[in-house]
Amino acid sequence: MKLFKRTLITAMLLATTIGLCACNNSTETTENTVPSTALVATPAVTKTAAEVITVSKPRIRATAPGQMVSGAFLTLTNTSATSHALTSASFNAAGIVEIHETSMNGEMMRMRQVSHIDIPANGSVELKPGSYHIMLMGLEKELSAGTTETLTLTFSDQSHKTVEASVGDLSE
Amino acid sequence: MKTTYVFIGLLAFALGIGIAQYYLPHSEPALDTSGNGNTRVPVTPGKFGGDFTLKQDDQPVKLSDFRGKLIVMYFGYASCPDVCPTTLAIIASALRELTPKELEKVQPIFISVDPQRDQGENLAAYASHFHPSFIGITGTEDEVQKVANQYGAFFIKVESDSAMGYLVDHTSKTYMVSQDGKYVTILPHDMIRDDVLNAIRSGLQ
Numbered sequence: 001m002k003l004f005k006r007t008l009i010t011a012m013l014l015a016t017t018i019g020l021c022a023c024n025n026s027t028e029t030t031e032n033t034v035p036s037t038a039l040v041a042t043p044a045v046t047k048t049a050a051e052v053i054t055v056s057k058p059r060i061r062a063t064a065p066g067q068m069v070s071g072a073f074l075t076l077t078n079t080s081a082t083s084h085a086l087t088s089a090s091f092n093a094a095g096i097v098e099i100h101e102t103s104m105n106g107e108m109m110r111m112r113q114v115s116h117i118d119i120p121a122n123g124s125v126e127l128k129p130g131s132y133h134i135m136l137m138g139l140e141k142e143l144s145a146g147t148t149e150t151l152t153l154t155f156s157d158q159s160h161k162t163v164e165a166s167v168g169d170l171s172e
Numbered sequence: 173m174k175t176t177y178v179f180i181g182l183l184a185f186a187l188g189i190g191i192a193q194y195y196l197p198h199s200e201p202a203l204d205t206s207g208n209g210n211t212r213v214p215v216t217p218g219k220f221g222g223d224f225t226l227k228q229d230d231q232p233v234k235l236s237d238f239r240g241k242l243i244v245m246y247f248g249y250a251s252c253p254d255v256c257p258t259t260l261a262i263i264a265s266a267l268r269e270l271t272p273k274e275l276e277k278v279q280p281i282f283i284s285v286d287p288q289r290d291q292g293e294n295l296a297a298y299a300s301h302f303h304p305s306f307i308g309i310t311g312t313e314d315e316v317q318k319v320a321n322q323y324g325a326f327f328i329k330v331e332s333d334s335a336m337g338y339l340v341d342h343t344s345k346t347y348m349v350s351q352d353g354k355y356v357t358i359l360p361h362d363m364i365r366d367d368v369l370n371a372i373r374s375g376l377q
Contacts, residue, residue, distance in 0.1 A: 061257055064250070064301030066294040069336075071253030096335040102254045108326060109255050109361065110341040113334040129258040130362075136253070137335055169302075171261035171365065 049155030052080035053119060058165035060136070062145040070143055071100075072134035072151055072165055076117075077124035085116040085156040086125075091149065095138025102130055116156065129170065143167045208367055209360040221349070221356045224319045226283065226309040229292045233281075233309045236353060241279040242375045243349035244368070247325045249286035249340050250298045250308075255361070257302075259344060264303035266368035275305065277351065277376055284310040285320060285327040286340050323347055323356065348375055 058074040072091070078084055089097050102111045117132050119125050127133050134151065143149065147167045154160050215221035225234045235243065244263055248256030263280055270278065282299040284290035287310040290298070299308030310316055320327060327342035344361035348371055357371055 061253060064298040066297055067250060067301075069251045069253050071257075098334055098336075100254075100334070104344075104361065105341070107343050107345075107361075108328075108341045109344045110330070111252065111254060111339050113332060113336075129254050133254055135334075135336075169261055169264075170258060171265045 046082075047080065048159035049078075049084040049119075049157050050153075050159035050161040052082075053078050053084060053155065053161065055153070055161065055163050058151065058163045059170060060143055060149055060151075060165045060167045061170050062167050063139060063143045065142060067142075068137065068139050070136045070139060071129075072136060073127045073129065073170070074134075074163065074165070075124055075126045076119045076153075078119040078121060081121050083121045084119045086119060086153055087116045087156050088154045089134045090152045090154070091134075091136050093140045093143075093149070094136040095140070098135045098137070099132065100135040101132050104130070119155075145169050208370070209363070210367070210371060211358045213356050213358065215349075215354055215356060220322070220324065222322060223353075224315075224322060226311040226315060226319065228307050228309045229296050233307065235349070238279045239353055240351055241277050242351050242372060243347075244278060244280040244372065245283060245323075245347040245349065246281070246345075247283045247285050247320055247323075247327065247342060248344070249284055249327075249342070250290045250295060251286065251336065252340070255344050259346065259361070259363075260299075260302040260306070262363065262365050263346065263368055264306070265365045266372060267303045267305060269365070269369050270372065274372070274376060278305070278372060280306045282306055282308045283316065283319065284308060285316055285325075285342055287311060287313055287316060324358075348372070350375060 054077045056075045056077065058072070060072045061070045063070050072089070076086060086099065089099065091097050098113050099115075099117060100111050101114045102109060114132070117125055117127070125132070145168045148164050149167055151163045151165050152160055153163060213220055223234065223236045225232050227233060246256075246259055246263065248259065250256075260282060267275060267278065267280060280303060284295055290308070290310055295308035295310060299306040311319070325343050325345065327340055329338045330341055332339045346359040346363060346368070348357040348359065350356070357375065359367060359371060
């Protein structure tokens with residue numbers, strides 16, 4: 001009986017490994033269709049999320065004196081055929097940074113923390129008021145309109161991207 | 173036994189809906205819905221709208237002190253990074269379009285539904301950051317709750333895993349109280365600058 005169990009587990013592990021290999025092969029096949037000399041130099045052909053995701057309209061809301069929180073907004077566009085996700089962000093002058101989602105639940109506006117934001121393959125996701133935002137908390141300085149701040153985004157594959165965001169009074 | 177619980181649950185649910193129907197603005201007579209999502213409601217003492225007193229930086233502020241001015245009022249909280257400041261910025265951008273003469277007759281008010289975090293000077297500074305004419309007022313939780321009920325605004329504290337601690341869910345409408353204090357025009361959460369501007373200008377005529 002014990003032997004049977006062990007054989008079964010081994011078989012399952014083997015099947016999983018084969019499955020994973022098959023997956024790897026398939027991605028390699030698609031990557032190989034792109035003729036590039038770089039492929040020879042770097043055998044690990046998969047591009048990181050940071051390389052295939054472009055950021056547009058990065059902006060941070062200016063704060064009022066004494067205000068300890070603000071929100072950052074931007075649009076993430078995934079130029080690859082693989083889906084990715086934004087998993088965290090950081091900002092020098094903020095003690096804590098989280099990803100939040102605001103939604104209307106009937107007539108009630110609610111804000112909740114989310115673990116990540118999916119960025120679909122060949123698609124984009126907009127972080128904007130009334131939807132997702134990067135929540136900056138415990139701000140150590142006032143963020144004044146007209147200045148620029150650096151945000152660092154981290155994606156699901158642990159790759160990072162830094163973004164220069166303009167600070168402004170956002171009314172849309 | 174189980175059915176009893178289900179029954180009690182259903183009863184509570186029905187009661188909740190009943191109470192919500194009573195308080196929610198949509199149950200009020202919509203006298204003027206001019207296709208822009210605004211609702212004009214007459215003030216009915218004890219039922220809808222009317223006077224109240226809250227505080228700005230420990231100084232009592234009574235709504236009727238502003239009689240003769242058109243009041244633009246919004247309930248929110250200062251640590252909301254998203255919809256509240258967007259709405260306040262929209263109101264502020266409409267205020268900036270007004271002539272000085274028009275502006276003299278308008279009083280924008282931010283009412284904080286989070287008195288625990290929004291206190292005194294900070295609240296005043298937060299409100300006037302959007303436009304110098306803005307005041308920021310609040311009270312005890314009970315006082316603010318009472319004012320919100322009066323106008324059909326809702327808010328509720330929600331515990332969260334976020335480093336924010338509790339969050340505040342709330343309705344996001346803008347209330348314009350007429351210069352004679354007799355009518356309240358309610359603007360929806362998705363209003364834009366021109367909606368505010370038009371409502372102010374038609375309110376001032």
